[in-house]
Amino acid sequence: MKRFIDSCRIASIASRQRPQASMSWEGRSNEQVWGRREMRSSGRRLRHRWRDIRSRLKEAGRTSRGSREGEVQISRRNLVLSGAAATAGLAMPWVAARAAAPELKLGVVGVLSGPAAQWGLALRGAVEFVAAEATRDGLIKIGGEAAKVSVIAIDSKYTAEGAAAAANSLAGQGVKFIVGPIGSPELTGLKPIAVRNSMLVMGNGYAKDAIGKQWPLVFHQGPGPSGWADPIIKIAKDKFGMKSVVVVAPNDQGGTDIASVDAEAYRNNGITATEEYYQRGTTNFAPIITRIMNQKPDAVDLASSPPGDGGIIVKQLRQAGFTGPIGRLGGPGYSEISRVAGGDDVLKDFYWYEPVFIDDKVEKIAADYKTLMKADRPENNLFFQWVSATRMVTKAVAKAGTVTDTQKVAEALRSLPVEDPNMGAGHWIGQKFFGINQELSFPFGVGLVLGGKLQPVQRVEAARDA
Secondary structure, three states: OHHHHHHHHHHHHHHHOOOOOOEOOOOOEHHHHHHHHHHHHHHHHHHHHHHHHHHHHHHOOOOOOOOOOOOOOOOHHHHHHHHHHHHHHHHHHHHHHHHHOOEEEEEEEEOOOOOOHHHHHHHHHHHHHHHHHHHHHOOOEEOOEEOEEEEEEEEOOOOHHHHHHHHHHHHHOOOOEEEOOOOHHHHHHHHHHHHHOOOEEEEOOOOOOOOOOOOOOEEEOOOOHHHHHHHHHHHHHHHHOOOEEEEEEEOOHHHHHHHHHHHHHHHHOOOEEEEEEEOOOOOOOHHHHHHHHHHOOOEEEOOOOOHHHHHHHHHHHHHOOOOOOEEEEOEOOHHHHHHHHOOHHHHOOEEEEEOOOOOHHHHHHHHHHHHHHOOOOOOOOHHHHHHHHHHHHHHHHHHHOOOOOHHHHHHHHHHOOOEEOOOEEOEEEOHHHHOOOOEEEOOEEEEEEEOOEEOOOEEEOOOOOO
16 A cells, blocks of 8 residues: 555656646647546556455455554545545646646727627727737747737627626636727726726727826727828818818717817818717708808818718718818718718719728738638728737737736837838827827828719828827
């Protein structure tokens, strides 16, 4: 029996000296296979040894449970406990390797259902792609060991309540880094949860308080109208020479926060600007068209009006006799606006913000996505913008050398130059408008329809704080 117990101890010691497991890209390990085989073989050896000991005891005539001085009592319970200790010793390296393997969990909060699902699918696809890139390349090393990057995506339903619930769920799963959400209402709902759980957020939203000093762990994946409205207005003024404009938008935060910033940017460029608001969900735009026509503006800007609304407004403006240029300084949406309005002939002169200027380098992201993910990239072009933003997060994690300390990662992120191998070089901005320099700014595009003919998108250098 003493020899048996000693053999168990030797097995346990030998197992602890076994080298650490090397994790493969799929997350499986050689140590896992070895541990399971050893546990099975250990069980077989214990059963054989139990039969051998019983046979020897029987031969020695030890038929009672009493013991003489110096004898060792043996029971099945004692033997099983000894075997369990040996088996646990054999299994410990596998358990330790699994526990020690570093992993960066990226949470995705975005609208994944309903009419705006394309935006969220673009976000999720971008984060999954960057996670696969980082895992493949061993970008993030913790204690010298490459970390796996995983993604957990939750549908925010494009509401503040949905985003808050998603953030709470991610916090419960140990996620410390969130990419998303997409809209201002979502970001408003998510921020308190992120602050409470010290989560770093790379989000989007054009609200006036999208980021700020009170949220030091919240970053902006691209500039709002405070960053890109001014250069677009300068291009439009040069093309069309307008001196007055009416800015139109829904009368909620998603409309007023953008339209008011656009109007101020027009005024700063010497263009008289007034604002008109309507109830979101309106289907009859005749009253607001009448108010616009009574002001006799040179131009109309749809700001952040949904593309469907924008198309109706354009169509009714043209039917009412308005011939001036129409802009949309509230994001992309040209294709749907043109379709609803009746085509580019109805648009006539139109200008808008394109978040990404797509050239051959940017298109290469789509080719790389197909190679790595074995599928076509998401259709919405916001995909490219989310790729560059997520790459900035993973680079910051790699520089900080931690997958849990968000304060340290935030410091690393602020220190990184804004650059991407496909999107080009940019800048950190936001100090002037938000009071904190945590807004990414990359080159973007200006779309133009002139005389009813679609023009090539014009590239604009990354916006800077003035």
